Amino acid sequence: MYPAPFEYHAPGSLEDAIALLGEYGEEAKLIAGGHSLLPLMKLRFTQPAHLIDLRNVPGIAEIRDEGSSVVIGARTTHAMLEASGVLQRKIPLLAETAGCIGDPLVRNVGTIGGSLAHADPGADLPAAILALEAEITAVGPRGSRTIPAGDFFVGTLTTALDATEVLTEIRVPVPPGQSGSAYEKFAHPASRYAIVGVAAIITLGSGAVIQQARVGITGVGARATRLASVEQALNGKRADDGLIREAASHAAEGLESRGDLQGSAEYKAHLVRVCVRKALSRAFASV
Numbered sequence: 001m002y003p004a005p006f007e008y009h010a011p012g013s014l015e016d017a018i019a020l021l022g023e024y025g026e027e028a029k030l031i032a033g034g035h036s037l038l039p040l041m042k043l044r045f046t047q048p049a050h051l052i053d054l055r056n057v058p059g060i061a062e063i064r065d066e067g068s069s070v071v072i073g074a075r076t077t078h079a080m081l082e083a084s085g086v087l088q089r090k091i092p093l094l095a096e097t098a099g100c101i102g103d104p105l106v107r108n109v110g111t112i113g114g115s116l117a118h119a120d121p122g123a124d125l126p127a128a129i130l131a132l133e134a135e136i137t138a139v140g141p142r143g144s145r146t147i148p149a150g151d152f153f154v155g156t157l158t159t160a161l162d163a164t165e166v167l168t169e170i171r172v173p174v175p176p177g178q179s180g181s182a183y184e185k186f187a188h189p190a191s192r193y194a195i196v197g198v199a200a201i202i203t204l205g206s207g208a209v210i211q212q213a214r215v216g217i218t219g220v221g222a223r224a225t226r227l228a229s230v231e232q233a234l235n236g237k238r239a240d241d242g243l244i245r246e247a248a249s250h251a252a253e254g255l256e257s258r259g260d261l262q263g264s265a266e267y268k269a270h271l272v273r274v275c276v277r278k279a280l281s282r283a284f285a286s287v
């Protein structure tokens with residue numbers, strides 16, 4: 001399988017990449033790791049006439065510790081997230097989630113910017129980015145703007161990014177003290193994509209009362225989303241196994257869980273309940 005012919009560009013600056021996007025419009029596609037785009041091109045589901053490679057754009061493949069937040073460049077690979085000491089220490093949820101993606105080859109090449117911009121409904125990082133309430137920076141011909149993670153994922157393979165914008169970085173607030181987190185994934189045995197993936201963060205106040213619970217889910221429905229009803233069932237209550245069990249038992253209610261080749265709607269709803277319970281239990285235990 002070969003992709004349709006295309007012209008390859010490797011601009012040396014962000015400004016040049018944006019100018020090329022403006023020049024070629026709908027005929028152009030950015031490429032980062034290529035691990036989602038190239039398979040689609042080989043299958044001819046997409047046939048861009050111009051590929052704009054971000055590999056030579058400086059300053060977008062690094063992890064910056066800014067104290068109360070960590071800023072991650074779009075071309076940071078999953079392997080870099082997984083191995084980052086800063087993330088393991090300050091935002092372990094992100095390192096753990098990245099470590100669950102595919103296999104070492106995929107993690108060495110795939111990037112966080114590519115994963116978020118691609119918005120596969122079974123991708124892992126969107127669930128964590130939602131739970132962490134990160135902000136995404138997009139730069140285009142009219143300048144730079146910040147998109148809250150909650151507004152970023154619009155639908156299957158669709159985001160709030162404009163076709164002329166480059167996702168440059170993701171700002172992730174460090175969870176407050178007394179927080180614990182976990183990513184629980186039930187992976188497809190062949191593709192390793194999530195049939196269900198749940199990212200959970202629990203922040204405790206005094207007396208083990210849950211000050212804030214944040215839960216992101218992927219694999220179910222058209223896009224990753226927050227589980228607001230589970231969060232509400234936990235917030236302000238004293239954390240214990242019984243509370244977590246009760247909140248998780250309702251996790252699938254209101255979710256658009258469709259049956260497909262991976263399993264029936266009932267099977268997926270069961271997986272949602274199990275993965276939410278496991279993610280919350282581990283998050284609580286790690287506070």
Ligand SMILES: Cc1cc2nc3c(=O)[nH]c(=O)nc-3n(C[C@H](O)[C@H](O)[C@H](O)COP(=O)(O)OP(=O)(O)OC[C@H]3O[C@@H](n4cnc5c(N)ncnc54)[C@H](O)[C@@H]3O)c2cc1C
Binds near residue numbers: 031165
């Ligand atoms: C065998 C295999 C297994 C996989 N398993 C998993 C898994 O278990 N979990 C998981 O989450 N993912 C999985 N993936 C997907 C992998 O994580 C991809 O690398 C990732 O989704 C896309 O990142 P990329 O850098 O390769 O993006 P690319 O393929 O280069 O680009 C993907 C899309 O994003 C756009 N894009 C890329 N960078 C930017 C940017 N900076 N700004 C704006 N648009 C941009 C491109 O134009 C394209 O439309 C798997 C992939 C393969 C091949």
